[in-house]
Amino acid sequence: MGEWQQDPATFPQAVAVDLVVFTLREDGLRVLLVTRGVDPFLWRRALPGGFVGPDETLDAAAERELREETGLRQVEAHLEQLRSYGDPGRDPRTRVISVAYLALAPDLPDVTPGSDAASAAWVPIDQALAGGLAFDHDRVLADGLERARAKLEYSTLATAFCPEEFTVADLRGVYEAVWGTGLDPRNFHRKVTGTPGLLIDTGRTRSEGPGRPAALYRAGDAVGLNPPLIRD
Amino acid sequence: MGEWQQDPATFPQAVAVDLVVFTLREDGLRVLLVTRGVDPFLWRRALPGGFVGPDETLDAAAERELREETGLRQVEAHLEQLRSYGDPGRDPRTRVISVAYLALAPDLPDVTPGSDAASAAWVPIDQALAGGLAFDHDRVLADGLERARAKLEYSTLATAFCPEEFTVADLRGVYEAVWGTGLDPRNFHRKVTGTPGLLIDTGRTRSEGPGRPAALYRAGDAVGLNPPLIRD
């Protein structure tokens, strides 16, 4: 069967992208939230997002929103589709199908609030998870966090949180912040340096405070982590 | 920033669901395809799908399409969102955002062609992957297959391909068909029977032809597979 036989439905509806953008600060994982300056959900926090243009791909809309909110170009951050949310009534104005994207970026500077009424801020993850976000964004955020946590296990995604050059301790910090656990520095070091294609040794080192200087690496071209790193 | 400040875009656009429905036959994995009876892509094969109703959730639309095409209710099959596709021009009629779903079901009978011009059939996976599907369905199918293959590694999804009661050999057949590889029956047996919550022993056995009768199991309530089963 399939309704493909019939004309497309033409009732009023809109398609939007919403962004779950994570960055890593000294004190842990943070997510980008805006405070809404208009109804609905006036003054409530929400994930950044916007409507998809008539001639725009979904990926392009997500990349545009990311750039508008953070100044990042896609090449500087990881950006992938998360999933779509379309319950009737999730937006009280009209039917809105939202395609959520997950973005990961190295430590970013504070966002300068735009000229409009909406202000953006990097919110610590525990605070953001406490609830009260606009629309169904509590669930979108939870789904985005779980995706990020899961992908660290079997992919090299963690390097997306790191700057161009980073140490093994930096990379370990990503896992510890996103998973909220502690990892053995020695076993972690052996694991990641032993994974082919994950790290490229720059030959240089970096010294931060006391202790032996750490070797500096760049991200290799490996995408998958095999065997994976398993969470408890 | 964020366009949330502005009114929803109201240009003509539609939201559809497309289904990647896999089932397992004696001769291997098959996917449900329809032959289109109308333009665009007249007489081309396509994934089954249809437009989302004004007051319908995305999940409900997918479940409705699955029922219309196969007679299955969701409880009898696994159904999960895959991802969304929204490139302008993917449907020549108008802007269509399609939310694709992945469905897995035990061996299903042939589909009786509906009263409309579209006929549905279970197509062997190799044949379906050969290309030439309508819209961007070649890519959707490829994404769906990769999702199914990946999820077998770290989830108990394989039991969704099995009937109510099944043997370890049945379950192994799922992995071999979906992955297209051979697995050692002895190591596989030790692995799955040693995973807590995966299999529930019914106490009965089933004898098919020669050989020792196999123990019959039902699916347990475990969702994840830890440690995972790794593909080559």
Next chain:
DNA sequence: ATAATAGTGTCTTTTAGACAATATCAC
């Protein structure tokens, strides 16, 4: 020297993978 962090080596436990051996059926 002492404290701190980086990195290596070693040992034990767990798991994967190869495969021998046994169990129970059809014929």
Next chain:
DNA sequence: GTGATATTGTCTAAAAGACACTATTAT
């Protein structure tokens, strides 16, 4: 009996996890 499939046991290699030890810095 033979041949087929199911199930258990055994061995080896790889990997995880605990942790002693060495290396190199700041103070």
